[in-house]
Amino acid sequence: MEIIYILWLRQLKKYWRSKARIIGSLGQPLLFMLAFGFGFGPIYAKAGGGNYLEFLVPGVIAMSILFTATFSGLEIIWDRQFGFLKEMLVAPVSRLKIMFGRSLGGATVAVIQGVVVFIISLFVGFKVLNWWLIPVALVAMFLIAFLFTLFGTGIASLMKDVQGFQLIVNFLIMPLFFLSGTFFPLTGLPQALKIVVQANPLSYGVDALRGALVGLSSFGFLMDFTVLAIVVIILLGVTSYLFSRIEA
């Protein structure tokens, strides 16, 4: 327990100390909210979609969680480069605990990031439909965060250096992000695209968040949370396996 706690704390401390990174990572979501929220807003309203900002904000929150979480998983590669990975790997501690503590820390950081984006969105003009559902939103945020921290950790366990990094961002994270219903509603999508979006676990996270914050949901909470939980459990297994096999 103490081991999980200290590894969790390490992630939080590192996050808190990198002020520049925190501010830098808030720029993109803010830009999305301003540019798309206000840029597309009128067109979206004219097309009968309602308030675009309300539609967009849950997606932007999910997006910043996606990025923060995946990168915090990928941080293992930096740990390897700076030598700290050895310290963890030769310690007489089960790999599962190490992986779990780190991932929990990474997920917590990503949730904090999501909450900060949420607070910023309130200033941009976002309105929450029902404040009683905020805990549901937090659970959704945590599941997205944990899922993608595990995902990042799994990928990082397969990589030896940072060379493949950009490749992963371009070919995995970007598609996950764009094909998750962040920017557009599912209704009226071509069938093929719809299937892709439905196969993307992030879609269910975005949908759950949208349901909790503005009451718009295409799959329903039950479906959303079931899918997220199942994917988290599968990734826990796969990532533990991959992490247990890495060599310092």
Added chain:
Amino acid sequence: MIKVDNLIKKFGNFTAVDNISFDVKDGEILAFLGPNGAGKTTTIKMLTTVLPPSSGKIELNGYNPLTQKDKARHSFGIVFQDSSVDDELTAYENMMMHAVLYGIKKSEQKVKIEHLLGFVELWDRRNELVKNFSGGMKRRLEIAKGLLHHPKILFLDEPTQGLDPQTRNHIWEYIKKMNAEEKMTVFFTTHYIEEAEKAADRVVVIDHGQIVAIGTPAELKTKTGKDNLEDAFISLTGKTIREEGADSFGRMRQAGRMGGWRR
């Protein structure tokens, strides 16, 4: 305490450790002495579950580090040749991390950390981030961290590299005391001949991945007919200067080239 039989490690076509066998007795201090690139670090990595051997047998406190990783890991502590601290944490936080990872009791953590940071004269700087430390300070922190728990076997890969002579003596006194009081087995590598002579019960001289001599410092001197260990060492390993391969990038390049030549 440690038994190594016909241990081999190949990187591609290049044999870094070439069929070595030796053993280390319970409570013994053994020096692994050899020039750059001799295969010292590679051997330590295989002994400490970091690298799998290409072939050969290892026994560590009765366990096989390849198949009984956890039990083996409970038996040893290690100070690596290169950094193993987290730069973005403070000295104190790094020590605490180590204390928790090695299961030091909560009630003892603070006392032990204070004692060891005091010992390497970093207690006053405990709350500074390690990335702002000098090379010598980082090295001292690595050592303090390695000495925090008292394992059955302590591996030290060039522990005092880059430290001034006073600090070196100081640290060796401490290690010898641990060895005497707790019968801790110590396996260390070094380029410093005086260090091997002063601290080690026995010395293993390794060159080009092969063991060229094993014995007490006195035995090695008699064997080579030289009256100091430095001359004995040069007579065993020759006078050519080895390419410095201390950083991993250099190693990769070197290894790559080696592969290229043979293809």
